[in-house]
Amino acid sequence: MPIAATELISRAADIVQDVANVRWTVAEWLRWANDAARETIIRRPAARSVTVVLTLLAGAKQGIPANGVELLDVTRNMGADGVTAGRIVRRVDRQLLDDQNPDWHAMRPAGKIKHYTFDERAPKTFYCYPPAVAGTKVEALFSELPPAIAASTDELDMGAEYINVLVHYMVFRAFSKDSEFANGAVAAAHYQAFADAVGINNETTTANSPNQNSV
Incomplete structure (x- = not known):
């Protein structure tokens, strides 16, 4: 089932304590959601x-x-x-x-x-x-790759099981932004959570390759 853009934005905004989208705009969250989808699929193609x-x-x-x-x-x-x-x-x-x-x-x-x-x-x-x-x-x-979302009313065509993965990446991007609200340590923690979830390591990056378990 596709993921509503509003679901991703609201979850990310809750974490950064900006539910009014003042410090980080909806347009930024949408771009970061698209980035999150791309990064997830590149790291875990079966996503x-x-x-x-x-x-x-x-x-x-x-x-x-x-x-x-x-x-x-x-x-x-x-x-x-x-x-x-x-x-x-x-x-x-x-x-x-x-x-x-x-x-x-x-x-x-x-x-x-x-x-x-x-x-x-x-x-x-x-x-x-x-x-x-x-x-x-x-x-x-x-x-x-799924079609990019461009408005908060759009839906991201990925399974709901990836909501937390996507939100971690979005929050990572938010706290990495060069502004007074940037927080490198928190950004790094969310990126690590994203990385752990999609299995970024030498053993799993090729887990879906046709060359695995060859006969």
């Missing part, structure tokens, strides 16, 4: 994941839509109608394909994908094997 049918380009190199953040999985082939389910697609290590056939990128294109490879250094890109015939469809799971 807003979508499953869509992708129409592939000709060749091996493919990509997720422009509003996507990171590929999470390519699950199966789909029929030309985009509805009929087809053969599963398995993730493999690119080195395995490279070792077996260094010229696999130049293979004859096919209308059915068997495997895909992924590199966290290029999170919006993946390669399919065999290379695709233009128009081939697959079902993919990826994270994406």
